[in-house]
Amino acid sequence: xxxxxxxxxxxxxxxxxxxxxxxxxxxxxxxxxxxxxxxxxxxxxxxxxxxxxxxxxxxxxxxxxxxxxxxxxxxxxxxxxxxxxxxxxxxxxxxxxxxxxxxxxxxxxxxxxxxxxxxxxxxxxxxxxxxxxxxxxxxxxxxxxxxxxxxxxxxxxxxxxxxxxxxxxxxxxxxxxxxxxxxxxxxxxxxxxxxxxxxxxxxxxxxxxxxxxxxxxxxxxxxxxxxxxxxxxxxxxxxxxxxxxxxxxxxxxxxxxxxxxxxxxxxxxxxxxxxxxxxxxxxxxxxxxxxxxxxxxxxxxxxxxxxxxxxxxxxxxxxxxxxxxxxxxxxxxxxxxxxxxxxxxxxxxxxxxxxxxxxxxxxxxxxxxxxxxxxxxxxxxxxxxxxxxxxxxxxxxxxxxxxxxxxxxxxxxxxxxxxxxxxxxxxxxxxxxxxxxxxxxxxxxxxxxxxxxxxxxxxxxxxxxxxxxxxxxxxxxxxxxxxxxxxxxxxxxxxxxxxxxxxxxxxxxxxxxxxxxxxxxxxxxxxxxxxxxx
Amino acid sequence: xxxxxxxxxxxxxxxxxxxxxxxxxxxxxxxxxxxxxxxxxxxxxxxxxxxxxxxxxxxxxxxxxxxxxxxxxxxxxxxxxxxxxxxxxxxxxxxxxxxxxxxxxxxxxxxxxxxxxxxxxxxxxxxxxxxxxxxxxxxxxxxxxxxxxxxxxxxxxxxxxxxxxxxxxxxxxxxxxxxxxxxxxxxxxxxxxxxxxxxxxxxxxxxxxxxxxxxxxxxxxxxxxxxxxx
Numbered sequence: 001x002x003x004x005x006x007x008x009x010x011x012x013x014x015x016x017x018x019x020x021x022x023x024x025x026x027x028x029x030x031x032x033x034x035x036x037x038x039x040x041x042x043x044x045x046x047x048x049x050x051x052x053x054x055x056x057x058x059x060x061x062x063x064x065x066x067x068x069x070x071x072x073x074x075x076x077x078x079x080x081x082x083x084x085x086x087x088x089x090x091x092x093x094x095x096x097x098x099x100x101x102x103x104x105x106x107x108x109x110x111x112x113x114x115x116x117x118x119x120x121x122x123x124x125x126x127x128x129x130x131x132x133x134x135x136x137x138x139x140x141x142x143x144x145x146x147x148x149x150x151x152x153x154x155x156x157x158x159x160x161x162x163x164x165x166x167x168x169x170x171x172x173x174x175x176x177x178x179x180x181x182x183x184x185x186x187x188x189x190x191x192x193x194x195x196x197x198x199x200x201x202x203x204x205x206x207x208x209x210x211x212x213x214x215x216x217x218x219x220x221x222x223x224x225x226x227x228x229x230x231x232x233x234x235x236x237x238x239x240x241x242x243x244x245x246x247x248x249x250x251x252x253x254x255x256x257x258x259x260x261x262x263x264x265x266x267x268x269x270x271x272x273x274x275x276x277x278x279x280x281x282x283x284x285x286x287x288x289x290x291x292x293x294x295x296x297x298x299x300x301x302x303x304x305x306x307x308x309x310x311x312x313x314x315x316x317x318x319x320x321x322x323x324x325x326x327x328x329x330x331x332x333x334x335x336x337x338x339x340x341x342x343x344x345x346x347x348x349x350x351x352x353x354x355x356x357x358x359x360x361x362x363x364x365x366x367x368x369x370x371x372x373x374x375x376x377x378x379x380x381x382x383x384x385x386x387x388x389x390x391x392x393x394x395x396x397x398x399x400x401x402x403x404x405x406x407x408x409x410x411x412x413x414x415x416x417x418x419x420x421x422x423x424x425x426x427x428x429x430x431x432x433x434x435x436x437x438x439x440x441x442x443x444x445x446x447x448x449x450x451x452x453x454x455x456x457x458x459x460x461x462x463x464x465x466x467x468x469x470x471x472x473x474x475x476x477x478x479x480x481x482x483x484x485x486x487x488x489x490x491x492x493x494x495x496x497x498x499x500x501x502x503x504x505x506x507x508x509x510x511x512x513x514x515x516x517x518x519x520x521x522x523x524x525x526x527x528x529x530x531x532x533x534x
Numbered sequence: 535x536x537x538x539x540x541x542x543x544x545x546x547x548x549x550x551x552x553x554x555x556x557x558x559x560x561x562x563x564x565x566x567x568x569x570x571x572x573x574x575x576x577x578x579x580x581x582x583x584x585x586x587x588x589x590x591x592x593x594x595x596x597x598x599x600x601x602x603x604x605x606x607x608x609x610x611x612x613x614x615x616x617x618x619x620x621x622x623x624x625x626x627x628x629x630x631x632x633x634x635x636x637x638x639x640x641x642x643x644x645x646x647x648x649x650x651x652x653x654x655x656x657x658x659x660x661x662x663x664x665x666x667x668x669x670x671x672x673x674x675x676x677x678x679x680x681x682x683x684x685x686x687x688x689x690x691x692x693x694x695x696x697x698x699x700x701x702x703x704x705x706x707x708x709x710x711x712x713x714x715x716x717x718x719x720x721x722x723x724x725x726x727x728x729x730x731x732x733x734x735x736x737x738x739x740x741x742x743x744x745x746x747x748x749x750x751x752x753x754x755x756x757x758x759x760x761x762x763x764x
Contacts (some may be wrong), residue, residue, distance in 0.1 A: 021564045024571065058628035092557050110658070112595070114563040126622045162650055165617035195739060198614060230612040261610075420649050 002125055004030040008050070011036045012043040012071070013058040013090070018113075022056060025117040025119035040066030041298065047080040055081070056111075056122065059091045066298050067264055068107075076105045083138040086127050128389075133163070137170050172203055181211060197226065198231045205237040209244070232258035236268060239275075248279050266301040266461045267294050273309050280318035289313050293334060304348050305343070307334040311355045314395070322362050331359045346382045347515070350375045351390055354397045361401060365510060372401045379406070385417050385476070386410075387515045388424045396431055412437045416476045417514075420445045444473035448480045455487055463487045471507060472513070478514050478524075481507040485527050493530050504531050549604040556597045562592050567633075567690030584637035588672065591634050595666045599729050600677070602662060606732055613656050615734050620651040620683040624692075627664050627681065631672065640675050642668075647684035655737055655763050663730045667694045667759045670726065678754050688739075690763045693752065700750035700757045709748050730761065739764040 008226050009031055019036045024032050037043040040061055047055070049162065055075075059068040066074075068089050075081045089107035108127050111120070118254075131138060140148035147252040153174070168191060175184035188204040201224030208217035221238035228234060235376055237259035242251035255272040260263070273289035274336065276282070280344075289310035296302040313333045318327060335352045342348040357371035386394060391414035398407035411428050418424040421439030451466030467484040474480060488496060488504040495505065508528050514521060568584070570578060604730070605611040624644040628635070635642050671679045675696035682693045703726075705712065712724045713731035727746065734744035742764040752758035 015561075017561065018564060021568050024568060027569070092553075092560065112658075113557075114560040114567075116630070116633060118632040119626065122626050122629040126619075126625070130619075162652060165652055165654075168617075195669060196617070197616060228613060230610055231614075513574075 002128055002347055007031060007053040008033040009054045009056065010034070010046060010052040010055050012038070012040065012061070012068075013056075014038050014061045014065075015058075017512075018058070022120070025120055028117060031120055040068070040071035043071055044074055044078075044080065047075055048078075052081070052085060054086045054088070056088050056090055057107075058410070059089050063295065064294065066068060069105075069264075070299060072107060074104050075202070077300070083141040084131060084135070085489060086124065086131065088123065130166070134166065134170075137167070141170075146174040149174040150178070169199060172200070176203065180205065194387070196224075196227055198228045198234060201228070202231075202233050205234075205241070209237070209241055214241050214245055218245075230261055232262040232265070232268070235261070239271075243275070248275055252276055252279055252281070252284070256284075259291075263291065264295060264307075266296045266299045269295065270301075270303065270306050270309070273306070273313060276318070277309065277313050280316075282313055282319075285313035286310065286317050296433050301498070304338045304345075307338045308348075308351055308355060310334050312361065315355070315359050323359060328359060328363065332356065344465055346378050347384055347386050347390060350382065351386075351394060353378075354401070357401055358397050368401060372398070372403060376403065376406050379407050379410070383513055385478075385513045385515060387517060388414060388418045388427075390515075391417075392424075392427050392431070399431070408432060408434065408437065412440075413476070415441055416474055417478055419474060419477055420448055420479045441474050441477070444470040444477060444480065447473070448477075448483065451480075451483060451487070455490075460490060468503075475510060478511050478518070478520060481511045482523060482527065484518060485511075485531060489527060489530050492531070501531070508532075536686055545604055547608060548603060552597050552600050552604075556594070556601070559590070559594055559597065563594070566590070579637055581637075584634070584689060587634045587637050591631060591669050592673075595662070595669050598662050599666060599726060600657070602733075603725070604728055606729075611659070611736065613659065615654055615656050615737065617652045617654055618657050620653050620690075620692075621646045623653070623657065623661070624664075624681050627661065627668060629702075630665060631668055634669075634672055635679075638672060640672055640677060640679055642679040642681070644681040644683070646682070651683065651685070653683070653690045653692075653763065656733075656741075659733045659736070660692075660761070660763070663733050663761060664694065666726050667730070671696040671698070671757060671759075674700075674757060676756075680752075680754055686762070688742075688764065689744075692763075693760045695752035695754045695756060695758045696756040697754040698756040700755075701748050706748055706750065707716075712747060713746065734761050734763065737763045 004026075009026055011019050011022050011026075011034065013022075013036075016038070019038070023034050024037065035046060036047055037208060038061075040057075040128045043057065046052075046065075057071060058066045061067060072087055072089070075087070081087065083486070086109075087107045088109050089112050090111050090113060092113050108131075109123055111123060115279045134156070136152035137149055140152050149170055153171045156167055157164045170190075172184065172187060175187060177337075185204070185207055188200050188207070191200045192204065201220060205217050205220045205224065208214075208220060218238065218241045221234055221241060224231075225238065239251040239254040239258070242248070242254065252272065252275045255268060255275060258268055259272055262268075269288045269292035273292055274287045276285035276288055276447045291308060292306045293310050296306055312336055314327050314331050315323065318324075323331070335356050338348055338352045353371045353375040357368040357375065360371075361368045379394075391410055395407040395410040395414065398404075411432055411434075415425065415428055415437050425438070429462075432438070442531060447466045447470035451463045454460075454466060455463035464484070464487045467480060467487055470475070471484050484507040485504045488500055493501070508524070508531055511524055512528070514524065518524075566626055570583070602611060621644070624646065628642050628644065631642075634640075668679065668681070671694050675698045678697045680695045682691075682695070709727065712727040714728075727748065730746050734746050737744040744761065744763045746762070747760045749758045749760075750756065
């Protein structure tokens with residue numbers, strides 16, 4: 001039996017009747033410490049002030065509020081609860097929370113309403129028993145030491161082979177965190193050959209995709225969906241693979257399916273909006289972005305790009321017909337939010353203004369002109385680089401608003417920064433024929449390629465030389481600057497003379513202006529750490 | 535109005551209504567439970583209480599099953615198999631019905647072949663099947679219900695046995711019809727078999743599908759329901 005009187009509980013539910021009913025059940029079990037909350041936000045706050053042994057959380061706390069899964073995600077990501085704590089998801093219906101499963105964080109158990117005291121006690125005691133058994137694994141997880149997790153799994157299985165199935169997922173996650181790709185692949189395949197589970201399919205698909213084996217990943221996901229046709233996470237995975245292979249239409253269909261199964265997912269709605277926009281399905285894009293904005297309100301995944309996406313989708317949907325008053329109000333609202341919440345982000349200020357200007361270009365040309373002027377003034381003094389997508393959108397809007405020269409300027413700087421990326425250059429070519437923009441970077445990009453070849457061949461000095469020449473031609477190019485820094489740091493920072501260290505630091509200072517959403521941002525951070533030793 | 539005018543999608547209407555009914559029933563059960571706990575000891579455990587508890591459980595089971603059938607119909611029944619400890623699973627089933635068992639004076643027990651036996655199945659789905667079978671067994675049992683779990687070859691078998699009069703002969707003879715949904719005229723028990731068989735069939739391993747069987751006899755001599763999971 002559990003020492004109930006020493007355990008602390010948090011009950012989260014929006015119905016006070018339910019809270020008091022569960023509270024009295026717990027009292028009857030001998031529990032002394034019971035706190036309650038009626039929203040996820042409140043629950044998070046309470047968990048940041050106090051460690052609870054048990055959290056009983058209702059899944060659905062009403063529209064526009066954080067749901068149980070989001071709260072669990074926040075608790076785990078912010079490390080507000082230990083892996084040893086017990087999180088029970090209370091649902092109104094068996095399947096309700098199921099669609100959330102195979103996500104990174106799963107509750108320790110689901111409990112379906114209504115339940116009685118006996119059921120509650122039985123579930124909790126069993127979970128505690130199991131957690132005691134898995135204690136070494138859970139403690140290693142709390143310390144973030146995947147190697148120890150792995151060792152604990154091995155130990156436990158040795159102790160009693162019957163425990164092996166309980167360790168499967170912990171072991172797979174640990175192998176993933178340790179980047180042991182081959183053992184992980186073999187392990188997942190052996191699980192799937194015997195008793196397939198959704199999470200194992202998802203993990204294998206993700207691994208293959210990460211390793212660039214897209215065709216195999218696609219096959220895995222397709223088989224997974226045939227076996228488990230109600231798991232959104234599998235549709236997400238397939239969509240990722242399809243996008244990477246350029247099949248955006250089918251990718252969109254997959255995400256639509258996932259959204260149908262599980263509509264409350266900010267990131268999924270946002271990605272769907274982006275895909276639909278690219279596929280020129282402006283209705284679909286508006287709908288998905290609108291959902292993402294409203295659900296994002298209370299989510300850690302709130303993102304100004306969603307608001308800008310919604311505005312873009314609505315403007316595109318209006319097309320030649322123009323916008324009705326209601327749409328203009330919606331656009332205004334969603335953009336004002338961005339402008340208000342990101343006063344210090346010059347890039348967002350420019351983009352929000354230009355978007356707004358575009359939306360009122362025909363209904364209120366005077367306002368459009370004013371906003372465009374403001375945007376151009378801020379653009380002028382802007383230090384930070386825009387992302388390639390943002391730059392392309394800004395350029396096209398400037399052109400539409402009659403500021404062709406300013407638009408060309410943005411394209412030119414976009415080509416300088418991202419000129420080594422052929423897809424970016426293709427998108428630029430859709431907007432301009434100006435050879436000065438389109439081929440200005442060619443020499444530098446060629447030099448960069450040669451530099452990479454020399455670097456791979458181990459000819460360090462030659463590589464540095466190529467990168468140096470390339471960077472002199474295109475000083476803002478992120479890839480070249482990173483390559484320059486890396487080829488210098490390759491020798492070890494302690495072996496660099498003052499001039500070389502200076503050169504290295506200078507190239508990194510320039511790239512420091514890249515948006516932190518850039519996929520290379522991580523690499524930049526690591527290089528910077530080595531070069532500046534901070 | 536034209537002939538093509540689409541009417542209500544009735545199964546959808548039922549499903550969403552059942553969903554609301556289930557929530558409403560959940561509140562009712564919860565409130566009733568709390569109210570009972572406030573009553574003096576002498577006024578608890580009356581025969582009426584037994585009826586109320588039993589019908590609550592029965593209603594809830596039917597609604598869960600109805601929602602399950604709807605999802606099965608639109609091919610959206612989420613299957614999420616995982617490893618579960620059998621003693622835990624069955625204990626939870628019995629805990630769920632503790633009030634009903636108590637108030638009807640039925641002794642329920644369980645036996646698991648091998649302590650710590652793990653099964654691979656969808657806990658919620660198989661749980662709703664066993665729950666309905668247990669409710670049915672409680673209805674007919676005179677004093678005992680026995681749940682057993684064990685392994686036959688590579689398959690996991692969970693049985694529910696009672697000491698009541700057993701299933702009607704014709705039902706046992708025609709069980710394959712019920713399972714296929716051909717004979718649905720016998721009301722909730724027949725529908726229950728159809729649901730149970732479908733859930734069993736969703737579970738498969740290397741081409742082998744799960745199935746159900748009904749018979750009379752067993753240790754307690756009454757109805758004997760078995761679900762086989764590969």
